[in-house]
Amino acid sequence: MHRLLSPKILFTRTAVAAAMLALVLVLCSLIGSQKISLKGTLIGEHSSAVPNPDYEILVHIRIPRVLLAAIVGAALAAAGVTLQALLRNPLADPFILGISSGAGLGATLAVVAGLGWTLWGRSPVAVFAFAGAVGTVWLVWTIGRVTGKFHVTGLLLAGVVVNAFFSAIIMFLISIARGQQLHATMFWLMGNLGEEDFFALWVGGGCVLVGIAALYLLTPQLNAISFNPTDARSMGINVERVQFLAFVISAFITAVAVSLSGLIGFVGLVVPHAVRLLFGPDHRQLLPLSTLFGAMFLVVADTVARVIVAPAQLPVGVVTAMVGGPFFLVLLVRYNRKVSWLR
Amino acid sequence: MNPSVQMQNVCFAYDRGRPVLRDISLTIPGGSFLAVIGPNGAGKSTLINLIAGLLVPRSGTVSIGGTTVRSYRPADLARKIALVRQEYVPVFGFSVAEMVLMARTAYYGPLGFEGEADRQHAIRALEMTGTAEFASRPLASLSAGERQRVFIARALAQDTPILLMDEPTTFLDIRHQVRIYDLLKTIQVNESRTIIAITQDVNLAAQYCDQALLLRPASSMETPTQQRQTASSPCQYRIGPVRDILTAEHIEEAFGVNVFSGRVGHRHFFLPLGRMAKDAISDSTPPANEQG
Numbered sequence: 001m002h003r004l005l006s007p008k009i010l011f012t013r014t015a016v017a018a019a020m021l022a023l024v025l026v027l028c029s030l031i032g033s034q035k036i037s038l039k040g041t042l043i044g045e046h047s048s049a050v051p052n053p054d055y056e057i058l059v060h061i062r063i064p065r066v067l068l069a070a071i072v073g074a075a076l077a078a079a080g081v082t083l084q085a086l087l088r089n090p091l092a093d094p095f096i097l098g099i100s101s102g103a104g105l106g107a108t109l110a111v112v113a114g115l116g117w118t119l120w121g122r123s124p125v126a127v128f129a130f131a132g133a134v135g136t137v138w139l140v141w142t143i144g145r146v147t148g149k150f151h152v153t154g155l156l157l158a159g160v161v162v163n164a165f166f167s168a169i170i171m172f173l174i175s176i177a178r179g180q181q182l183h184a185t186m187f188w189l190m191g192n193l194g195e196e197d198f199f200a201l202w203v204g205g206g207c208v209l210v211g212i213a214a215l216y217l218l219t220p221q222l223n224a225i226s227f228n229p230t231d232a233r234s235m236g237i238n239v240e241r242v243q244f245l246a247f248v249i250s251a252f253i254t255a256v257a258v259s260l261s262g263l264i265g266f267v268g269l270v271v272p273h274a275v276r277l278l279f280g281p282d283h284r285q286l287l288p289l290s291t292l293f294g295a296m297f298l299v300v301a302d303t304v305a306r307v308i309v310a311p312a313q314l315p316v317g318v319v320t321a322m323v324g325g326p327f328f329l330v331l332l333v334r335y336n337r338k339v340s341w342l343r
Numbered sequence: 344m345n346p347s348v349q350m351q352n353v354c355f356a357y358d359r360g361r362p363v364l365r366d367i368s369l370t371i372p373g374g375s376f377l378a379v380i381g382p383n384g385a386g387k388s389t390l391i392n393l394i395a396g397l398l399v400p401r402s403g404t405v406s407i408g409g410t411t412v413r414s415y416r417p418a419d420l421a422r423k424i425a426l427v428r429q430e431y432v433p434v435f436g437f438s439v440a441e442m443v444l445m446a447r448t449a450y451y452g453p454l455g456f457e458g459e460a461d462r463q464h465a466i467r468a469l470e471m472t473g474t475a476e477f478a479s480r481p482l483a484s485l486s487a488g489e490r491q492r493v494f495i496a497r498a499l500a501q502d503t504p505i506l507l508m509d510e511p512t513t514f515l516d517i518r519h520q521v522r523i524y525d526l527l528k529t530i531q532v533n534e535s536r537t538i539i540a541i542t543q544d545v546n547l548a549a550q551y552c553d554q555a556l557l558l559r560p561a562s563s564m565e566t567p568t569q570q571r572q573t574a575s576s577p578c579q580y581r582i583g584p585v586r587d588i589l590t591a592e593h594i595e596e597a598f599g600v601n602v603f604s605g606r607v608g609h610r611h612f613f614l615p616l617g618r619m620a621k622d623a624i625s626d627s628t629p630p631a632n633e634q635g
Contacts, residue, residue, distance in 0.1 A: 004440055007456050088434045220455040224445045226435055234395050235501060236421025236449035281435035284455050
């Protein structure tokens with residue numbers, strides 16, 4: 001039997017993708033509206049007695065921003081892979097079950113209410129977005145369960161309805177918001193990366209990494225479940241438990257990502273798709289590679305968002321959709337012979 | 344060594360619906376090839392799903408080798424029973440080899456990869472079913488007959504003493520039907536596995552199977568004059584050696600059609616003849632439960 005995924009192939013491909021990500025991280029942290037030189041930064045914090053501006057920009061602005069993009073991209077892509085497998089639907093993405101509107105509602109509420117406190121260094125917008133995301137997932141899951149044991153159609157319908165309802169409330173809040181609030185809300189809803197402190201990066205990055213590692217342990221079972229859940233059960237897989245764990249973990253990392261960055265679309269849909277078209281549907285490979293390519297994709301997209309209209313900045317969600325859409329179409333046309341769901 | 348399958352007073356109904364299976368008690372000896380035959384809605388798939396542990400009986404017990412199905416952990420039950428169903432809804436483009444190897448998922452190591460033993464089981468299953476030549480092709484590119492053999496290969500790769508088949512020859516031409524039955528018979532004899540197959544083909548069942556289970560819809564038993572659950576109420580099923588169960592009389596009773604029965608060699612064959620058939624049986628008094 002040839003062309004089967006082996007640990008060796010998986011390790012090699014993952015290592016190459018990780019090296020590519022490292023390169024992208026370095027390059028993108030050197031690119032920006034303010035020119036900095038690698039040589040200048042290597043001098044260190046101080047050149048003679050004056051603070052070194054190159055070093056300041058790199059360490060306190062660029063690196064946190066690039067790392068944030070990588071964390072968010074990785075989380076969204078990994079959650080996208082998982083939800084596509086669980087719902088057995090290549091059109092699924094991390095936001096399909098209403099998590100986006102829940103987080104959006106939380107964020108909009110926080111902005112419109114003009115809250116000024118912080119929780120462990122996090123702004124009320126982030127805290128409310130996280131709470132909104134988690135609450136919505138719980139709501140959709142509960143409604144979905146009423147329609148039967150992990151009934152995919154029931155879950156999707158619950159997601160669509162909750163999405164529509166919360167979007168209406170968001171629209172209402174926006175229509176009564178004042179100018180400055182309006183701008184902040186719109187940027188958040190379009191997906192926007194800012195400069196986060198290292199503490200937030202550590203916590204967020206840690207949560208996402210642990211979540212993705214846990215998801216990896218479920219990938220052999222996800223293969224069988226994405227093929228057919230009933231068959232998977234008769235092969236001795238505890239389908240209900242795997243579905244529940246995968247759903248909860250992917251919702252959690254999505255909520256973390258969303259609370260850090262707002263609603264960045266397209267990463268969770270396009271990246272898993274592109275990786276599947278190039279490397280096949282095996283989730284043991286799809287999850288790690290999508291994670292790494294998702295991180296790369298968002299880092300590059302955010303770099304574009306930072307520099308293209310400098311000194312102003314675009315919301316990164318605009319870039320991901322504008323770059324991701326055409327790129328995805330090219331892939332689809334070139335590789336459609338490889339995938340069976342198009343038949 | 345090959346465990347038997349037992350059902351004891353099994354009753355089943357979906358949600359609050361009418362009973363589908365009523366008081367079924369039977370023993371399927373290890374190593375036998377049982378055909379499950381009956382009209383649509385008689386509960387054939389329900390019966391298979393009860394044995395596979397995918398459904399739980401309302402009352403009564405289903406056991407394998409003396410242990411009730413409900414007390415098995417999923418991974419342990421998967422070492423006893425493999426299931427081949429008709430449902431096939433491809434979403435992602437897995438290859439034949441990837442799909443067959445999925446049968447071993449429950450045995451994968453901590454890294455989530457198959458071991459050498461798993462690979463050997465899969466290779467053997469592919470070779471036995473004659474599907475090794477297209478192991479690397481995507482499943483969606485196969486013909487219906489090839490695909491059915493791949494699904495049987497996956498069940499074989501699971502390496503279980505019992506194989507359940509839900510209509511393994513639906514949609515296949517007669518050449519491929521015969522090929523599947525030859526394959527199943529080979530598996531039964533050479534590997535001494537138990538095969539329980541739902542089929543609509545009475546004639547192939549008569550040629551290949553040792554035992555037959557003839558099921559009638561539970562609802563057809565409910566006539567107003569008869570009292571339910573009494574000793575006199577007719578049984579929903581007949582089970583026994585093929586030659587005793589598959590007779591023209593029993594088939595007419597179960598399906599409510601006229602049947603012509605002839606002989607090839609030692610076995611009977613059956614030809615259903617409707618009223619408008621060219622050779623319709625002349626003294627056509629309509630069978631008793633045609634209106635049912």
